[in-house]
Amino acid sequence: MNSKAAQLRKLINSKKLEFLMEAHNGISAKIVEEAGFQGIWGSGLSIAASKGVRDCNEISWTQTLQTAEYMSDATSIPILLDADTGFGNFNNVRRLVKKLEQIDVAGLCIEDKLFPKTNSFIDGEQQTLADPHEFAGKIKAAKDTQKDPDFSVVARVESFIAGWGLSEALRRAEIYLEAGADAILIHSKKNTAEQVLDFQSEWDNRCPLIIVPTMYHATPTSVFRENQFSVAIWANQIMRSAITAMQKTASLIHGQESIAETEKQVISVHEIFRLQNTQELKNAENAYLKPSAKKRSEASNQ
């Protein structure tokens, strides 16, 4: 099988529209893989939210990587990690890339905002952009650091988010492409695809374009396909469905003071065991615990 980095590179360079589905911990990543997706978006918002913290670098970058590591360990499809601004300057990005490759994350996406970042969708939050040349230095540093030539560096352009127009977005994308970006993620918080379509029509496929249709969710996927976007990222729906379910279940059980009704609605404990690959452990016990040792172990104490 191809390496995870090669798999992600193939998705990004594919001539047809591909999809990355958000995950935020090991189990959601595994679920995304089992559903048939070919790649995972390691969402910064979802990873932060899952821990109960805000999406403004409240947890450290190594804490984010700990989660990415569980996700990578639990799956065989590639992860593109949302790495915010790179968590510092070019030097922090260099260390980040080294550590991501060690845990077999296939690529990272960095955005041209300032550290600590704030989420792009928060109402009334004024976003300040990084100097594009300083940001390009981060991209170049990432590309020079990666050992696996297939590792991907995606540059996320936040111009539209910050209130700038098309020309600034194009200017920045051009600088980032020149610095070595493998793809451009053009971000928009409009509830129509207008901005990203405008961008694509000017950009003219100079490199693969990635979009995040969270806010313009009503746009038919066919529109993205026809306009030759490379990848659409479904960026937070797994987390949102989990929250929805957990809120309902917590309320139901609290109200009824019983789990009887919930029991009928949810997967069994044995399905958790299956997702955890418990059977593999049983097989391994047979291989690595000799009968005699097994018996003595059972009679012993810690």
Place this chain on the structure above:
Amino acid sequence: MNSKAAQLRKLINSKKLEFLMEAHNGISAKIVEEAGFQGIWGSGLSIAASKGVRDCNEISWTQTLQTAEYMSDATSIPILLDADTGFGNFNNVRRLVKKLEQIDVAGLCIEDKLFPKTNSFIDGEQQTLADPHEFAGKIKAAKDTQKDPDFSVVARVESFIAGWGLSEALRRAEIYLEAGADAILIHSKKNTAEQVLDFQSEWDNRCPLIIVPTMYHATPTSVFRENQFSVAIWANQIMRSAITAMQKTASLIHGQESIAETEKQVISVHEIFRLQNTQELKNAENAYLKPSAKKRSEASNQ
């Protein structure tokens, strides 16, 4: 407000049946609190499952505590942490208690199995019990270590799980109580409450009794109340409902190649922001970023 440890102690000693609801990360803990629960069960199974690993100490005890820390930071109700066997001997338990108090976890539950443990519900898994006196040494060590007198140490008796009868369960519970346990968790994997009811009828409230009705979920809660159990732990339903929802959502989006339908079924991105307490940050920005600084910050780079 009372300390978290005092809140948990009050629940355990309460004359009426109380409930702990499972959570496994910061957001689920927050959801459990918002639903009205007064305490959280930090489930070992769910914490492991959320990371995509098995419930047999595949992650280190400090990795488990990292998750407990996020849960504690995100909530104001107490957490009883499922601490497996204590992750080693009495000395490991001492260090564990110190670290749990530092992150404001209100109590821990340890079980009389061997490290590394295996989940009590896995079919055909032979469970080996710890020497009860060695286990009692862990309880005593925990009690001697805690700084806050309200911190709770719950002793989980796995005799029924391991196939032993009532007298062995009672013998062990007696030893653990004598060693200082604040409550006994009597565990059973039967699909009726028979074992725990038998135990309670003999135990006769020598100390608070805690149960985990995962397998005997059909038993009406009134039965637990009438038999004067102290606490019922709903031990994994939040995780199971999250998995159920994530599986459905992942399949739906993969099949439709669209998020349009999911959008109607799940909470909004803004509800995530609310759960993360984003408004508090905005208020704090006004308090701590002086107008001049704010303006300069917006014009600056990293």
Place this chain on the structure above:
Amino acid sequence: MNSKAAQLRKLINSKKLEFLMEAHNGISAKIVEEAGFQGIWGSGLSIAASKGVRDCNEISWTQTLQTAEYMSDATSIPILLDADTGFGNFNNVRRLVKKLEQIDVAGLCIEDKLFPKTNSFIDGEQQTLADPHEFAGKIKAAKDTQKDPDFSVVARVESFIAGWGLSEALRRAEIYLEAGADAILIHSKKNTAEQVLDFQSEWDNRCPLIIVPTMYHATPTSVFRENQFSVAIWANQIMRSAITAMQKTASLIHGQESIAETEKQVISVHEIFRLQNTQELKNAENAYLKPSAKKRSEASNQ
């Protein structure tokens, strides 16, 4: 005994010159305490150096705190942690203070440079200062966050390091004091005490002044005492002596292909055991491992 925070506060407010000695891990902290020092400087340079990384935020703030935690666990005297710029903005500082209090670090020192910082003593490194009002917001945020009123927030003024004159240093110190700083650390890289003496003569004890005489090491301590400095930090000598010794020992053993000579020059393995407090564990084994359990344990397997 007073809390660690109260101990540090007392040192800072003491009318006579006090000293903090650098440490960078648990064992060096313990050694500093055993030598008779009443407080520890958790040096950012030394902590980074001990890990083999540079002093420019290459490790995450949680990795730094992991080390501070070991240091705090190993000692009973207070630690003032060198927290660089606070590792982000005011919001990161809030989280930092919460986490420092949890691990019983007595105070933090933050400096008015930009994240990621670079060490103040590197030749030819141009240092850029933070906006003083934004930095003051960090101090205020720290003071508002601390739960223990004795926790100390020290503001480190880097004006001299960045090439500015006395008036800018005084202007900044005034702003930081007004924001709530418990002490000002006035830093200088000159090889005489000229700058810090000039500052003190103008500052006139408006609040306790802390100095770091690394570069002006030849200035007699009596000069600091006469000029009523509050605390002198010996900021990296423990690390430097350890490196010196390790280099010599590594060379000696490599050259001789023998440890025989080294054996005569270094403390015994038993002295390591004493520093680790091994005797306490033996005593605890007697208390918590019942004879029967102990015997069974010795006969058993994992």
Place this chain on the structure above:
Amino acid sequence: MNSKAAQLRKLINSKKLEFLMEAHNGISAKIVEEAGFQGIWGSGLSIAASKGVRDCNEISWTQTLQTAEYMSDATSIPILLDADTGFGNFNNVRRLVKKLEQIDVAGLCIEDKLFPKTNSFIDGEQQTLADPHEFAGKIKAAKDTQKDPDFSVVARVESFIAGWGLSEALRRAEIYLEAGADAILIHSKKNTAEQVLDFQSEWDNRCPLIIVPTMYHATPTSVFRENQFSVAIWANQIMRSAITAMQKTASLIHGQESIAETEKQVISVHEIFRLQNTQELKNAENAYLKPSAKKRSEASNQ
């Protein structure tokens, strides 16, 4: 250059006596490399001691690996990590090997004692051995898990430490070799080399033999060479020399209330910068911070 795993394998299989020198953090590892050693012993005792904790698994295995990661990042020579008992059963060993390979540790050494272990040199500490067949399962699991065929698994025989005779040591070594061990580490706490020489004379080079002459330090290295041991590990002298120096320095500075004398005895701050490879960062700043960006950066705030 050969991979680190290949380098270690070459040392182990070399026909002449090779040496591994202890290190316990990034800087000591770097110092060992600069002294000319070709491999590093990641000592469990020294790593624990450096953190101020005892050598009985008080820190978690992931905390130990964090230190091994710094050591690996700081060096280009291979590390053989002292992994105690493997930190659990065969399944924990499998996870451990995966994680060690990710951080480019070249091999691990596991010992046939029980978790949590205690240091082999503590007086009067009764040591209990693992069932040799269960231990062999760990070795087999490690060998089956490693991806790089050059990764080394060393089996440490603790029979002599536990008070058993030569035949038990040989029996165990034979079982471990059969299970796949790449080398046997035969341990002894005698102050002469008698036991290891007896073992070697019977073992007759069935596989490479490794020794740790901490207690029989007076035995000339020529004896090891003549008896065809493969590797001698100098297991804790770097740590012991660092402690010796830190104790002296702390006392000196405390007594003199001055750093003036210490200054003459220790390496300079600039030597720390050199060890941290600060020059590389300066070069990188020129490559990745464009002049314009650099200028703007210097005028900006966080």
